[in-house]
Amino acid sequence: MTVFERAPYVATINGEVFRCLVCAGGLFTSRTIKLNTAGMEFLDLAWANKSSLGVICTNCGYVHEFLGDAVQLWDSASGMRV
Numbered sequence: 001m002t003v004f005e006r007a008p009y010v011a012t013i014n015g016e017v018f019r020c021l022v023c024a025g026g027l028f029t030s031r032t033i034k035l036n037t038a039g040m041e042f043l044d045l046a047w048a049n050k051s052s053l054g055v056i057c058t059n060c061g062y063v064h065e066f067l068g069d070a071v072q073l074w075d076s077a078s079g080m081r082v
């Protein structure tokens with residue numbers, strides 16, 4: 001089963017290595033998640049730029065969803081920031 005089309009990433013949060021909250025896996029893919037803006041503006045979160053970053057565990061598939069830019073992704077093969 002191949003649901004991930006890109007090389008996996010290592011994720012860091014403000015410089016700390018991030019691991020999956022479910023399985024403690026360390027490799028992820030990412031996907032931009034569009035937010036439904038009506039509720040976000042009601043909650044005064046329009047600053048969030050109307051999308052969030054989904055960081056998806058390649059081991060268990062759990063989607064960790066982030067607003068803002070604290071999360072950083074690194075190509076696990078090259079070590080380059082994504």
Ligand SMILES: [Zn+2]
Binds near residue numbers: 021024025058
């Ligand atoms: Zn996982």
